[in-house]
Amino acid sequence: MPGRMAQWGNDLYTGKRSYNIVGTKNRWFALGGAVVLAAVVLLTTVGLNLGIAFRGGSEFTVPGVADVAEQPALDAVAQIEGADPPRVSVVGSDSIRVQTSRLTDDETDELANLLADAYGVDKDQVGSSFIGATWGKDVTSKAMRGLVIFLVLVAAVLTVYFRDWRMAVSGIVALLHDVAITVGVYAAVGWEVTPATMIGFLTILGYSLYDTVVVFDKVRENVAKVLDQKRYTFGELANLAVNQTLVRSLNTSVVAVLPVASILFIGAFLLGAGTLRDIALALFVGILVGTFSSVFLATPLLVWLREREPHIREHNALVTKARAAVVTEDGAEEQVRVRVGALVPGEHQGNRAQPRRKNSSRPAGRKS
């Protein structure tokens, strides 16, 4: 398999084998756009199931407990319909504290009874109150402010590094696509969004840009001298870059997804709801979507933006003309299909290929 993979990599590198990703860009734009649209619709209709860290909730304190096990509290809360899985902790040496989503008065009474039974204390001793959000609006607003400033800065940095603002725009569009879909999946699945999930979303943000920058670096290298030659168009060279980094993109996403998948598997199937599952789902979806967008969205979008520039359009026309010229010379009418690939060094043709001396002083007739 590695042999075949290496062969596949070679073919992609030399252009012997090539996937026309840039040429079919409308298909990918439609696909990405549709999924993002679905995610946005889900987010606005179904919405996210924000956990108690964001909305606040109800808190119960059971004092004077003989056995400070957590399980009875988990079981008690599970009996209340609609209550989120609780956070249970031991306060001091003999008090149990249970935090769950905000309950109605009736439910509060019911849960207080259940907890009192579960821990064998008097019902009146179970205290209850409302708690505010630990991840309040100020945390979110500050994070958002940080993100906006980060995006502005990163756009500036990418523009300077690639000397092209269109790369920055394409990278950020791909990033928004990834984050929108990842968040959308949470709305679809309906899992509780916890601070851990938020951290997962943020990680995806970083990963998506990172992934795109690696592909763009190859694009930049390939198209650096695009205007100095008439062999290939901008789009073809960019497509070649995507193909040449395809093995890397594939390997990277597999390597990144393997640990995440193992967390997701262990988190979801062995532990049930919890921090690990929350963060792993976000990462799992995000890494897959991020790889998709860096291959199928970012570069095609860049090509689309660049091809709106007059000098790139002129260059494209020039390349087409040069190809057409070759065809007319030979009298063939069918369209020339050009192999876009890294220039493979030629073979040594032997002495015969050397230019012949045109010195008349040499005896004529020695033609070969």
Place this chain on the structure above:
Amino acid sequence: MRPLVTLALLVIGLVAALVAGERWSDASLTPQLALDLEGGTEVILRPVATTGEDVTDAAIAQAIDIIRQRVDASGVAEAEITSQGGSNIVVGLPGTPSEETLRLVKESAQLVFRPVLVVANPEPYDPTAVADPTVPTDDAAVGDGATDEGATGTEDGAGTADQVSKAATGEGDGGSGDSGSGDSATPANPSDLSWLTADLTTQLNELDCTDPANLVGGASRVGDPNAGFVTCAVDGTAKYALGPVEITGDLVSSASSGLRVTAQGAITNERVVNLEFNSEGTRIFADTTERLLSLEAPRNQFAIVLDGLVISAPQVNSVIPDGGAEISGNFTTAAANTLARQLNFGSLPLTFEVQSEEQISATLGDEQLQRGLLAGLIGLILVGLYSLGQYRALGFVTIASLVVAGALAFLTITVLSWVQGYRLSLPGVAGLIVAIGITADSFIVYFERIKDELREGRPLAAAVDAGWSRAKRTILASDAVSLLAAVVLYFLAVGGVRGFAFTLGLTTVIDLIIVFLFTHPVMLLLSRRRFFAEGHRFSGLDPSLLGARSRYVGRGKVREPEPAAGAPQPVAAGVGDWMTIAERKAAQRAAAGEHAQAEGKDA
């Protein structure tokens, strides 16, 4: 192999620091865990109603915000702060927080500036001893900015102002005429002695600043901002009668602590807190200093009052137009830092009383952490297997790099949790596991570049060099983006997001260290080994597998062109038969020739 030595020294240094720290300080050999994994201390604060103000939700929210910023500024401990029952504030701090951290949470830090009317010895009674200007507490002086050793322009200004101020103090009797004006007169300005009502004079006489009970600042001692005020110096060496509040702490735009710099630019040993006012504060402060400058001692002093106690009462030597002030006192380094931190984030809108302070257990069991680590281990093994499959022997380089990266991450986190108060939460653990992927990506980019170079027909040593110079650029660019995200979020966000940013920055830096100091040097070493240089089948760098053929076959001969090399067969894959223009022409010519031949036969 200097990079490898550097890396080894780095690791040895970290280990040595840890072991030494464990032996002689309070470091431990494992990272400290955050609230969710280890539990900690929970402080419940109940707001104390001061001057009849209602406890509004907005005030609670603001208080939470300020407490969070203060705690964040002291490290990356990821405190959990929330309101309870609408009015209480619950602060969860991981582990056993230090006294200093608890103070950050509890103290309100109400800072005001009031003009000094009278300074007296700390003992009670003795009305005749009022207004002794030689009380030895405040030899601190306020210079112009008093800190900028670099700004020569400012220094010049300060110098001249100093001389002027001496002359002004010499005259000194401009204000003394006011001292006779009785209680009935409306005070002309905050330094007017008519603020000192009979009532206040009695209070001043009775106040005992040698009694430790009077030296505890707090909400109840802040006093009416629009009236005269009597209080003690925080160290109990003097008592003061002060005018109404002129500047409040919310006009301070930033505060920092440092060593005091004299007007000559010499650095002294004294700890001070430097304040910068915002534009409004600067204007008021300029007016105040201008007015005080013309008054006689002690009324040319202003008192800096924190939570109702005078922490410093410097004399005004010059007008300060640029809004820079310096608070001096007998600060320890820690106290100066704490004060600067409190002032930086503003004073709490409310004052609080600690209702309870209790230990709480972790909200996530040991099970979560263990399973998380197990998942990480499984992930690492899978990554190792995949790399071996993809890169053969090179996979071992990946695995070794990841192991070194893991060890480095563990050491750094342990050292940081000792030095910086960093604490590892479960999302942090997950972040580290994800970092495996991002770190491994650097190797993948590097290896793929080397392969590309091999495909171009370069021998391995040259391919490693060329591949590295190209991969380096990509790795640096992509890591710079991650680092930028980490830095921006670390400085702008709060709470859990800040913890995330820290982990991201840390793993990115470790990634760079590993690629530059480990993976690349190891590749350089390996590229000289025959196993790799000759492209063994299992080296992962077999040129023939990569479709590269060296054209030089030795003994001055080059490979003869293969028959098929001229016109490669079109590959039917992906998008179809692609040929270069030259190939196309050749094929057409061949076709045309055949056609002609066929025609010739026909004829």
